Amino acid sequence: MPTQSRLSSAALSILAALFIAGCSSTATGPVNQQEPVEQNPEVVAPVEVVEEVISDFAEDNNTPVDGSGQPISRTFYFEYDKAILNPSDLAVLEVHAQILRRNSDRSVVVQGHCDERGTREYNLALGERRAAAISSFLRSAGVGSRQIEVVSYGEERPQNPAHNSAAWAQNRRAVVEYR
Amino acid sequence: MSYVTGFVSARNVLMRPWALSHLRRTYFGLILLLLVVAPGLQAASSLDTIIIDRGVDEPIRISIVPFAMPEPLSDEANLSSIVAFDLARSGQFDPLASENMLSYPSTREAVFFRDWRILKSAYLVIGRTQLLPEDGKVLVEFELYDVAGERSLESGSFTIERSQWRDVGHKIADLVYAKITGVQGAFATKILYVLAKDAGSTSARYQLELADADGARARTLYSSAEPILSASWSPDGRQVAYVSFETGRPSIILQDIDGPYRERLTNFKGINSSPVFSPDGKSLAMVLSRGGDPEIFVMDIASRKLRRITRHHGIDTEPAWSPDGKSIVFTSDRGGRPQIYQVELATNFLERLTFIGDYNARARLLPDGKHLVFVHRRNGVFHIAWQDLEKDSVLVLTATDLDESPSLAPNGAMLMYATQDQGRGILAVVSIDGRVKYRLPSSVGDVREPAWSPFLPDILSAN
Numbered sequence: 001m002p003t004q005s006r007l008s009s010a011a012l013s014i015l016a017a018l019f020i021a022g023c024s025s026t027a028t029g030p031v032n033q034q035e036p037v038e039q040n041p042e043v044v045a046p047v048e049v050v051e052e053v054i055s056d057f058a059e060d061n062n063t064p065v066d067g068s069g070q071p072i073s074r075t076f077y078f079e080y081d082k083a084i085l086n087p088s089d090l091a092v093l094e095v096h097a098q099i100l101r102r103n104s105d106r107s108v109v110v111q112g113h114c115d116e117r118g119t120r121e122y123n124l125a126l127g128e129r130r131a132a133a134i135s136s137f138l139r140s141a142g143v144g145s146r147q148i149e150v151v152s153y154g155e156e157r158p159q160n161p162a163h164n165s166a167a168w169a170q171n172r173r174a175v176v177e178y179r
Numbered sequence: 180m181s182y183v184t185g186f187v188s189a190r191n192v193l194m195r196p197w198a199l200s201h202l203r204r205t206y207f208g209l210i211l212l213l214l215v216v217a218p219g220l221q222a223a224s225s226l227d228t229i230i231i232d233r234g235v236d237e238p239i240r241i242s243i244v245p246f247a248m249p250e251p252l253s254d255e256a257n258l259s260s261i262v263a264f265d266l267a268r269s270g271q272f273d274p275l276a277s278e279n280m281l282s283y284p285s286t287r288e289a290v291f292f293r294d295w296r297i298l299k300s301a302y303l304v305i306g307r308t309q310l311l312p313e314d315g316k317v318l319v320e321f322e323l324y325d326v327a328g329e330r331s332l333e334s335g336s337f338t339i340e341r342s343q344w345r346d347v348g349h350k351i352a353d354l355v356y357a358k359i360t361g362v363q364g365a366f367a368t369k370i371l372y373v374l375a376k377d378a379g380s381t382s383a384r385y386q387l388e389l390a391d392a393d394g395a396r397a398r399t400l401y402s403s404a405e406p407i408l409s410a411s412w413s414p415d416g417r418q419v420a421y422v423s424f425e426t427g428r429p430s431i432i433l434q435d436i437d438g439p440y441r442e443r444l445t446n447f448k449g450i451n452s453s454p455v456f457s458p459d460g461k462s463l464a465m466v467l468s469r470g471g472d473p474e475i476f477v478m479d480i481a482s483r484k485l486r487r488i489t490r491h492h493g494i495d496t497e498p499a500w501s502p503d504g505k506s507i508v509f510t511s512d513r514g515g516r517p518q519i520y521q522v523e524l525a526t527n528f529l530e531r532l533t534f535i536g537d538y539n540a541r542a543r544l545l546p547d548g549k550h551l552v553f554v555h556r557r558n559g560v561f562h563i564a565w566q567d568l569e570k571d572s573v574l575v576l577t578a579t580d581l582d583e584s585p586s587l588a589p590n591g592a593m594l595m596y597a598t599q600d601q602g603r604g605i606l607a608v609v610s611i612d613g614r615v616k617y618r619l620p621s622s623v624g625d626v627r628e629p630a631w632s633p634f635l636p637d638i639l640s641a642n
Contacts (some may be wrong), residue, residue: 120409121510140289
């Protein structure tokens, strides 16, 4: 299991800023952004940088987790016919970026998906735009280009196969898969 | 030929209830006949029997007498039912139900034209079959008569294998259709389509299927747990190019229809999709996004050399060739919304073709190169539309929603498309004037992405 040192105070401040900017109470459930807190009583508070050995992945070595060990969201939803990131997703994406920066041997496939409206090939292109929006954010947050591959599935792999607006909202998404 | 004169307005096509009682009565017997007589002919995964929704106002009345089929051929579907159902689903013919016939001739000597005049039949088809004891083949003969003129218009004689039973039925339908309408028939053609089961789930299955144009005799060309889309026929009908996600990203596959050859042509990072054969069969237009955004390329199949056709940071996709092979139409959102453009390959001269509506995509040019069919969004609903490029008029051909992937029959008279029926993906057909419609229901899974074959080499030996 890869273990890495805790984030630097600089990264922490970016994270905090993003979190505040994207402050939202949407039901992303387990996305629980917490400041790193001293949890091990044996670690004496260091002078400047918090050094704590902690894993970025759950026991399956594939599920990214936050500082408290909770899995973080890997699915990000989009408006109809749009490929613009939701501001409330940026904080979680920054956590993904941190994990990938700390684990430069790890990479992700960002899958782009669409709802069924519109033609299949055009949706393949639209799904690529959605995945590229995620990829672009991660790269600008310092993740290496070689750590990211973008694959669009268009409308071919719906999360919800129903033909209604609730299903369509679930299907317009990008998914970050670690490998 | 009443069926090609004058287009009815889009409103009429959508709103006018079609009085099908007469047609329905006639076809119902045929459908039952097909189901009862020929259940073993359809593989388990074939599409269900066609449902005809609309025909022309005054279809041509024709009588197709049950062919003489002595033992042991009487086990087969009567060829007359295959011919009659083909002609019926063209929407242009109204075949007389066999139980309403006054006599059942199978030779010229037994034909009394008076019987058929009383029944107001304009045309008469008779035929007979005979098992040839020496090699187990079957001799099939038919004749087409003009009832009023009491004269033979067409006849044919074929020696076939038992496995070619439906082929000879479709062939006879093609010959009858061509003789009466003057348009080459497309009944003896094939379709490719994608059959998806549990798409999106962990048990998902995607199959590339090949079937007769009426959905019968389906067989699987390729099956995968990953999506398949955008099948395209080579102009000689021998190969198919399509997109498969088998490597974890879309790649373009070239495969023989009959035979073991299968090769991955492209597997670049990003999109590899929309392969379409050029009319001469030597090139494939395709979409690659290896440079960052989707662009149209043309690959020379022999050398695998790629030529980039479009250069724009927007989406460029869904190429289709003009019939002369000199230009490509494609979908682009370079103007902000998806619209259809045409680029001349020699000069790179670019022209926008669609202006009505804010979503026009996935175009195909008719054989005359002057008309376009495409997916057109109107009031949030996706239809198949037709456009005269010289007049810029748009005619909406379909009344359902989520209609997509129009694929033209090789004679340009009809197009097949994918739509939804009670939450399930099915194929449907509409004539190019919007007047004739039928559906190919499926009870085996979601069916989509139809590709109508070109005219295929004649596999039947005419005597």
